Amino acid sequence: xxxxxxxxxxxxxxxxxxxxxxxxxxxxxxxxxxxxxxxxxxxxxxxxxxxxxxxxxxxxxxxxxxxxxxxxxxxxxxxxxxxxxxxxxxxxxxxxxxxxxxxxxxxxxxxxxxxxxxxxxxxxxxxxxxxxxxxxxxxxxxxxxxxxxxxxxxxxxxxxxxxxxxxxxxxxxxxxxxxxxxxxxxxxxxxxxxxxxxxxxxxxxxxxxxxxxxxxxxxxxxxxxxxxxxxxxxxxxxxxxxxxxx
Amino acid sequence: xxxxxxxxxxxxxxxxxxxxxxxxxxxxxxxxxxxxxxxxxxxxxxxxxxxxxxxxxxxxxxxxxxxxxxxxxxxxxxxxxxxxxxxxxxxxxxxxxxxxxxxxxxxxxxxxxxxxxxxxxxxxxxxxxxxxxxxxxxxxxxxxxxxxxxxxxxxxxxxxxxxxxxxxxxxxxxxxxxxxxxxxxxxxxxxxxxxxxxxxxxxxxxxxxxxxxxxxxxxxxxxxxxxxxxxxxxxxxxxxxxxxxx
Numbered sequence: 220x221x222x223x224x225x226x227x228x229x230x231x232x233x234x235x236x237x238x239x240x241x242x243x244x245x246x247x248x249x250x251x252x253x254x255x256x257x258x259x260x261x262x263x264x265x266x267x268x269x270x271x272x273x274x275x276x277x278x279x280x281x282x283x284x285x286x287x288x289x290x291x292x293x294x295x296x297x298x299x300x301x302x303x304x305x306x307x308x309x310x311x312x313x314x315x316x317x318x319x320x321x322x323x324x325x326x327x328x329x330x331x332x333x334x335x336x337x338x339x340x341x342x343x344x345x346x347x348x349x350x351x352x353x354x355x356x357x358x359x360x361x362x363x364x365x366x367x368x369x370x371x372x373x374x375x376x377x378x379x380x381x382x383x384x385x386x387x388x389x390x391x392x393x394x395x396x397x398x399x400x401x402x403x404x405x406x407x408x409x410x411x412x413x414x415x416x417x418x419x420x421x422x423x424x425x426x427x428x429x430x431x432x433x434x435x436x437x438x439x440x441x442x443x444x445x446x447x448x449x450x451x452x453x454x455x456x457x458x459x460x461x462x463x464x465x
Numbered sequence: 466x467x468x469x470x471x472x473x474x475x476x477x478x479x480x481x482x483x484x485x486x487x488x489x490x491x492x493x494x495x496x497x498x499x500x501x502x503x504x505x506x507x508x509x510x511x512x513x514x515x516x517x518x519x520x521x522x523x524x525x526x527x528x529x530x531x532x533x534x535x536x537x538x539x540x541x542x543x544x545x546x547x548x549x550x551x552x553x554x555x556x557x558x559x560x561x562x563x564x565x566x567x568x569x570x571x572x573x574x575x576x577x578x579x580x581x582x583x584x585x586x587x588x589x590x591x592x593x594x595x596x597x598x599x600x601x602x603x604x605x606x607x608x609x610x611x612x613x614x615x616x617x618x619x620x621x622x623x624x625x626x627x628x629x630x631x632x633x634x635x636x637x638x639x640x641x642x643x644x645x646x647x648x649x650x651x652x653x654x655x656x657x658x659x660x661x662x663x664x665x666x667x668x669x670x671x672x673x674x675x676x677x678x679x680x681x682x683x684x685x686x687x688x689x690x691x692x693x694x695x696x697x698x699x700x701x702x703x704x705x706x707x708x709x710x711x
Contacts, residue, residue, distance in 0.1 A: 230588045276589075300586050308586030340546050340554030342476045343522075343593065 220285045223295065224315040227251065227280045230306040232346060232455070236273040237280075247271070247307060251282060254302045258295065259286050268325045268462040272414075274454030276347060278331075279310075279461040283321040327391065327463040329407040332420045333456045337400030348401065349456035355427035357397045363426040363433035364393040364404075367419065367440075374443030376419055377412035378451065386412055386443070395423065402427075405460070414451050422449030466531045469541065470561040473497065473526045476552040478592060478701070482519040483526075493517070493553060497528060500548045504541065505532050514571045514708040518660075520700030522593060524577075525556075525707040529567040573637065573709040575653040578666045579702045583646030594647065595702035601673035603643045609672040609679035610639040610650075613665065613686075620689030622665055623658035624697065632658055632689070641669065648673075651706070660697050668695030 229247050239249040248265055255263035268281045286295075292312040299309045335341050335348040336355050367390050374386040392407040404420055422439075425431035431449065439447055475493050485495040494511055501509035514527045532541075538558040545555045581587050581594040582601050613636050620632040638653040650666055668685075671677035677695065685693055 228586075228588050297584065300584075303586075305586070305591060306588050308588045310585055338543065338546075339556055340474075340549075340551070342474050342552050342554045345551060347589065 220287060220317075221289055222283060222285050222315045222317050222319050223290075223292065223312055224319055224321065225282050225284075225295075225299075225312040226310040227282055228278050228308050228310055229276060229280070230346070231271060231274050231276045233306060234273065236275070237267055237270040247277075247280075250303060250307055251299075254299050255284055255286070255295075257302065258290070258298050259288075261287065266321045268321045268328065269411075269459075271457075271459055272454050275457045275459065276455075277459040279329075280459050281321045281325070281462040281464075283315060283319050321462075324464050325410075325462050326465060327407055327409050328411065329392070329405060329460040329463075330411070330416045331458045331460045332404040332406075332416065332452070333458070334402040334404070334424070334452075335400055336397075336402045339400060341400060347455060347458070349453050351424070353428055355402050355424065356429065357395050357402060357427065359429070359433060360395040360402075360404075360423045360427040363423050363436060364395055364406075366433065366436040367393050371440045372443055373412055373415055373440070375439050375445055375448040376415045376422070377445065378414035378418070388412065388415070393419075417451045417454070417457060418445075418448055420449075420456075421452045424452060425449045466533060466563075467535055468529060468531050468561045468563050468565050469536075469538065469558055470565055470567065471528050471530075471541070471545075471558040472556040473528055474524050474554050474556055475522060475526065476592070477517060477520050477522045479552060480519065482521070483513055483516040493523075493526075496549060496553055497545075500545050501530055501532070501541075503548065504536070504544050505534075507533065512567045514567045514574065515657075515705075517703075517705055518700050521703045521705065522701075523705040525575075526705050527567045527571070527708040527710075529561060529565050567708075570710050571656075571708050572711060573653055573655050574657065575638070575651060575706040575709075576657070576662045577704045577706045578650040578652075578662065578698070579704070580648040580650070580670070580698075581646060582643075582648045585646060587646065593701060593704070595699050597670070599674055601648050601670065602675065603641050603648060603673065605675070605679060606641040606648075606650075606669045606673040609669050609682060610641055610652075612679065612682040613639050617686045618689055619658055619661055619686070621685050621691055621694040622661045622668070623691065624660035624664070634658065634661070639665075663697045663700070663703060664691075664694055666695075666702075667698045670698060671695045 237247045251265045266283045296312040333348040335350045370389040372387050390408040394405045426433050483493045497511045512529045542558040579594040581596045616635040618633050636654045640651045672679050
């Protein structure tokens with residue numbers, strides 16, 4: 220058995236998210252497994268660095284899988300791109316160590332969240348952005364973002380809490396910038412809870428709209444109550460940008 | 466009557482081109498006229514800087530129209546964007562001189578043609594690019610492009626010739642650059658014949674694939690035979706980028 224690591228991009232618009240489900244084949248993981256199973260002539264398991272929700276996109280999702288025979292990485296790459304739908308693409312395939320696992324070995328991830336923050340339309344990129352006409356105060360959002368840097372308990376920024384599981388995570392980078400009509404948010408951390416990025420962004424958006432004061436963030440982190448943090452922004456603006464390994 | 470000038474962008478994928486047709490409402494011009502007619506409560510004519518074919522896109526199409534009453538440009542902008550489909554957007558509206566006409570007054574235009582020239586996929590932008598896996602020699606294409614600069618008879622680069630109409634045009638800029646997996650071509654001229662940009666790009670592509678030598682271009686221009694010039698590349702890669710006025 221040989222283990223491979225691949226980088227995958229996808230437009231998540233049409234899919235029910237990453238994770239394969241028994242009752243529907245319409246998931247990213249399902250499509251990838253079907254193609255690799257076809258190549259190998261037997262069932263192939265695909266591990267992703269993490270799940271993405273329905274409608275979330277990826278530029279740099281990382282997957283690992285094992286194949287019985289010694290396929291060339293180049294051969295796997297072109298086979299997959301030939302049989303995958305147009306909205307899922309494989310960017311690279313390489314041989315990995317026999318112990319490599321895309322989820323278990325992931326050290327950090329970067330997500331990008333894109334907001335089209337303008338009264339003018341954007342006909343080309345609207346599919347991948349949250350459309351919000353009211354002007355956002357990007358400086359205030361950056362000040363709020365800065366308060367999440369470092370290691371905190373993010374219990375208030377998680378949709379479904381699992382008892383006994385730690386909600387402590389470390390954020391390395393959290394930036395907010397305006398690029399013309401777009402407000403682009405970038406966050407890097409060692410891991411993210413369910414809906415965590417979208418709730419963090421929703422909290423920043425409320426600060427940017429001046430319906431929330433960033434002074435309340437330390438207390439939000441202390442109290443750990445989901446009801447006190449911001450809205451969950453739509454999936455369509457979220458992109459899994461990069462996954463880091465040792 | 467007040468005359469207005471507006472800049473319009475559209476994703477042409479869904480449309481049968483620019484020009485309004487009696488048997489189908491599914492044109493860009495038709496959609497714009499319908500919205501302005503609704504605003505004005507009477508038939509409004511819309512003039513574009515020029516037609517774009519079915520499937521061609523625009524970042525900077527310019528239109529002119531007259532309205533009976535003195536609407537504020539801002540009001541027209543937001544009304545149009547509210548009622549237009551998501552793939553047509555109005556970027557700006559301003560009052561123009563009473564003699565302004567988007568087609569008759571246009572001095573020059575820039576088109577951009579995008580080719581995704583990679584064996585790797587591009588899931589996000591494939592809708593707006595011609596997908597061509599075989600590697601293009603961009604330097605050879607630029608050398609070919611240079612030979613079109615200046616004033617020439619472009620009879621060989623026109624799909625449907627109208628007798629008595631001049632086929633002489635002036636090209637101010639014709640550049641080819643590689644941006645990662647993309648080859649981006651930019652052409653500015655005082656005007657373009659029917660399919661001229663797509664045949665010029667097709668000719669460059671044949672040079673880039675080494676099935677045509679750029680040494681033959683002066684003769685192509687001299688002879689003026691459509692059969693000798695290159696293929697017409699697909700509409701989906703073409704974008705009307707900017708229109709210039711005095």
